[in-house]
Amino acid sequence: GENVEQHPSTLSVQEGDSAVIKCTYSDSASNYFPWYKQELGKRPQLIIDIRSNVGEKKDQRIAVTLNKTAKHFSLHITETQPEDSAVYFCAATYTGTASKLTFGTGTRLQVTL
Amino acid sequence: SQTIHQWPATLVQPVGSPLSLECTVEGTSNPNLYWYRQAAGRGLQLLFYSVGIGQISSEVPQNLSASRPQDRQFILSSKKLLLSDSGFYLCAWERGQETQYFGPGTRLLVL
Numbered sequence: 001g002e003n004v005e006q007h008p009s010t011l012s013v014q015e016g017d018s019a020v021i022k023c024t025y026s027d028s029a030s031n032y033f034p035w036y037k038q039e040l041g042k043r044p045q046l047i048i049d050i051r052s053n054v055g056e057k058k059d060q061r062i063a064v065t066l067n068k069t070a071k072h073f074s075l076h077i078t079e080t081q082p083e084d085s086a087v088y089f090c091a092a093t094y095t096g097t098a099s100k101l102t103f104g105t106g107t108r109l110q111v112t113l
Numbered sequence: 114s115q116t117i118h119q120w121p122a123t124l125v126q127p128v129g130s131p132l133s134l135e136c137t138v139e140g141t142s143n144p145n146l147y148w149y150r151q152a153a154g155r156g157l158q159l160l161f162y163s164v165g166i167g168q169i170s171s172e173v174p175q176n177l178s179a180s181r182p183q184d185r186q187f188i189l190s191s192k193k194l195l196l197s198d199s200g201f202y203l204c205a206w207e208r209g210q211e212t213q214y215f216g217p218g219t220r221l222l223v224l
Contacts, residue, residue: 043215095211103157
């Protein structure tokens with residue numbers, strides 16, 4: 001089955017700096033890679049996703065890059081703000097009849113003033 | 114628009130007691146439904162998924178079971194809870210678009 005590794009487990013940045021979170025996956029058949037943000041005690045919320053036919057996707061301050069050859073994908077957050085503080089999860093799946101997401105272990109991002 | 118509900122929001126149960134958690138989705142038909150568990154400070158683990166009424170696939174062997182009696186209803190059950198069943202249980206839905214949307218979750222504490 002799929003295995004997803006995520007690094008770092010914690011990340012502290014100053015407001016305005018950039019943050020990068022990296023994930024690797026094991027199953028070359030995986031073709032869909034979402035990123036979720038989870039605030040304390042809340043449900044995970046999708047922030048961005050990327051499919052295997054695309055190398056990069058951007059949405060305002062958030063971007064995701066995918067390297068299929070190396071089987072890794074990364075989340076980039078620019079101009080970080082205190083409200084970006086949360087736990088971020090990457091995930092991977094092969095989209096068939098159902099999308100069985102395999103999640104990384106999460107990165108706790110702390111944006112300090 | 115689509116909405117997903119879970120109840121109860123929180124639950125404290127003794128070891129050995131039964132469990133029933135419910136998830137319902139509004140505003141869509143024939144969704145794929147998923148149950149995940151998140152242990153404290155950990156990632157999400159897929160427990161069960163369903164692609165239709167009465168169709169359940171289990172991802173992890175355990176003392177939990179799932180059922181889908183109606184198109185937009187997904188139930189997670191146990192006959193006898195273990196301490197290790199404590200966690201944050203999340204239901205999610207998607208409809209052929211890959212993106213999964215999570216419900217508000219049920220926080221379960223087994224004592």
